[in-house]
Amino acid sequence: MKQRPEPLPQKDAEASLKALAKALAALEKPEEVRAFLVDLCTPAELEAMADRWKVVPHLLKGLPYREIHELTGVSVTTIGRVARTLERGEGGYAAAINRLQAGKTQTRIAASH
Numbered sequence: 001m002k003q004r005p006e007p008l009p010q011k012d013a014e015a016s017l018k019a020l021a022k023a024l025a026a027l028e029k030p031e032e033v034r035a036f037l038v039d040l041c042t043p044a045e046l047e048a049m050a051d052r053w054k055v056v057p058h059l060l061k062g063l064p065y066r067e068i069h070e071l072t073g074v075s076v077t078t079i080g081r082v083a084r085t086l087e088r089g090e091g092g093y094a095a096a097i098n099r100l101q102a103g104k105t106q107t108r109i110a111a112s113h
Contacts, residue, residue, distance in 0.1 A: 052082050056093050059083050 027033045037046060051074045058068040065079045086093050 048078075051078060055079050055082050056086065056097065059086055060097065 024033065024036065027036055037049075041049070051072070054072050055068050055074050055078070058071060059079070059082060063071075065076045065083075068074065068079050069076050082093075
């Protein structure tokens with residue numbers, strides 16, 4: 001990542017993060033979010049984020065780190081970081097998983113009628 005001569009003051013960094021979150025929340029379709037992420041991130045950043053997200057369902061199933069590594073190719077170190085974030089993070093992974101699961105339930109309900 002690019003190094004700044006001086007770090008942004010916490011207030012500015014938080015405002016920038018909030019603006020980014022608002023931009024993401026304004027997008028309505030997965031295709032729009034994908035396009036935004038591709039425009040915003042480097043290929044390495046996208047790969048790192050996709051790898052982290054890829055291991056979340058496996059961690060929620062309680063699979064051992066080594067098995068997750070074998071299934072996904074994601075490093076055990078990254079898997080451990082994601083696991084710690086799931087346990088002690090801000091709740092973003094859980095919010096996304098819950099929203100996705102709720103959407104699947106709604107889809108099943110709509111399909112059954």
